[in-house]
Amino acid sequence: MAASESPCFEEIEIGTTLPRLEKGPFTTAHLMRWSAAMENWHRIHYDQPFTLAHEKLPGLLINGSLKQQFVVQLLKDWAGPNGWVWKVSFQFRAMNLVGETLWVWARVTGKRPGPGYGLVDLDIGIVNDKGIESTPGKATVAVPYRGGKPVPYPFVPPGINAP
Amino acid sequence: MSILPEAAKQYVGMKSEQEPGCEPVERGAVRRYAQAIMDENPVYSEPDAAARYGGAVAPPIFPMHMFRRPFGTPDPLQEHARDPDFDGLGAPRGLPEIEPLKGLSLLNGGSEIEFYRYARHGETVTQQSRYASITEKQTSKGPIVLVVIESEYRNGDGELLIKARRTHIRR
Numbered sequence: 001m002a003a004s005e006s007p008c009f010e011e012i013e014i015g016t017t018l019p020r021l022e023k024g025p026f027t028t029a030h031l032m033r034w035s036a037a038m039e040n041w042h043r044i045h046y047d048q049p050f051t052l053a054h055e056k057l058p059g060l061l062i063n064g065s066l067k068q069q070f071v072v073q074l075l076k077d078w079a080g081p082n083g084w085v086w087k088v089s090f091q092f093r094a095m096n097l098v099g100e101t102l103w104v105w106a107r108v109t110g111k112r113p114g115p116g117y118g119l120v121d122l123d124i125g126i127v128n129d130k131g132i133e134s135t136p137g138k139a140t141v142a143v144p145y146r147g148g149k150p151v152p153y154p155f156v157p158p159g160i161n162a163p
Numbered sequence: 164m165s166i167l168p169e170a171a172k173q174y175v176g177m178k179s180e181q182e183p184g185c186e187p188v189e190r191g192a193v194r195r196y197a198q199a200i201m202d203e204n205p206v207y208s209e210p211d212a213a214a215r216y217g218g219a220v221a222p223p224i225f226p227m228h229m230f231r232r233p234f235g236t237p238d239p240l241q242e243h244a245r246d247p248d249f250d251g252l253g254a255p256r257g258l259p260e261i262e263p264l265k266g267l268s269l270l271n272g273g274s275e276i277e278f279y280r281y282a283r284h285g286e287t288v289t290q291q292s293r294y295a296s297i298t299e300k301q302t303s304k305g306p307i308v309l310v311v312i313e314s315e316y317r318n319g320d321g322e323l324l325i326k327a328r329r330t331h332i333r334r
Binding site: 023030033034036037038039040041042043044047050054055063064065066068069070072073076077081084085086087088089090091092135137150153154155157 | 192195196198199200201202204215216222223224228231232239240247248249250251252253268270271272273274275276277278279280322330
């Protein structure tokens with residue numbers, strides 16, 4: 001979907017799967033770049049001897065803080081400029097190691113009308129090239145009604161009167 | 164067997180000050196961040212593309228990563244340069260470290276994040292956090308401690324950007 005488009009509430013069907021977002025394969029350089037960008041020097045993302053021998057982990061870990069970005073990116077690009085990603089929650093259930101490719105997915109599980117916009121509930125997650133789910137979670141995205149106004153920015157959640 | 168000392172539970176409810184990030188949202192920091200997450204969306208660099216947001220913005224989760232080590236504070240890398248057990252993590256900003264859990268490793272268990280607005284280039288961001296709960300859970304691999312931290316991020320005008328609820332796994 002082009003960045004200029006947003007899906008409208010009426011056209012979204014429960015059970016629809018969003019186009020998956022592919023990231024990777026991840027090298028140690030990718031992880032170092034992220035660690036440097038956020039100034040987080042946790043050794044389990046770049047120091048292999050420490051990670052294996054001291055932390056007893058199977059390899060260098062792809063940062064959870066990096067994986068969460070991809071979930072938000074998928075939803076944000078789908079919501080488009082007239083929608084808004086309101087809530088995202090996820091658990092880091094499995095490790096992802098350097099060398100893996102990740103696919104971020106989302107599936108529509110419900111729809112509810114909101115004040116001037118619609119709310120779409122989704123299941124989300126990240127699977128690797130072995131098909132293992134590492135980051136299951138849920139999200140709620142606000143989208144415009146057909147022919148309606150964009151979702152207000154800044155976002156005004158349901159139940160709160162617009163200023 | 165319990166790995167959660169009673170003394171650790173006293174940290175529940177402890178709140179940080181409303182503290183500012185080291186710098187306002189910087190264009191260069193945004194570029195490095197956007198390239199690291201491999202999302203070079205024009206709204207992160209071009210004011211025209213981000214007109215709806217009042218100017219170029221930082222990626223959605225960026226405000227949560229603005230709380231780094233301020234100038235003039237102790238350098239954890241140098242302090243631990245001769246400690247082979249040092250995992251590279253410094254003390255977190257804002258909240259006091261939970262001393263009774265100091266010997267346990269830390270893993271990121273997950274988060275719930277609510278978004279209200281983006282941080283624009285040039286804006287300051289503040290963070291205020293509290294320990295919402297500290298509980299023990301038995302798992303097939305032994306006991307773990309779950310530390311839940313709630314945080315709010317606001318811009319310089321006090322407007323809410325993000326609410327987050329993070330879970331740290333200690334074991």
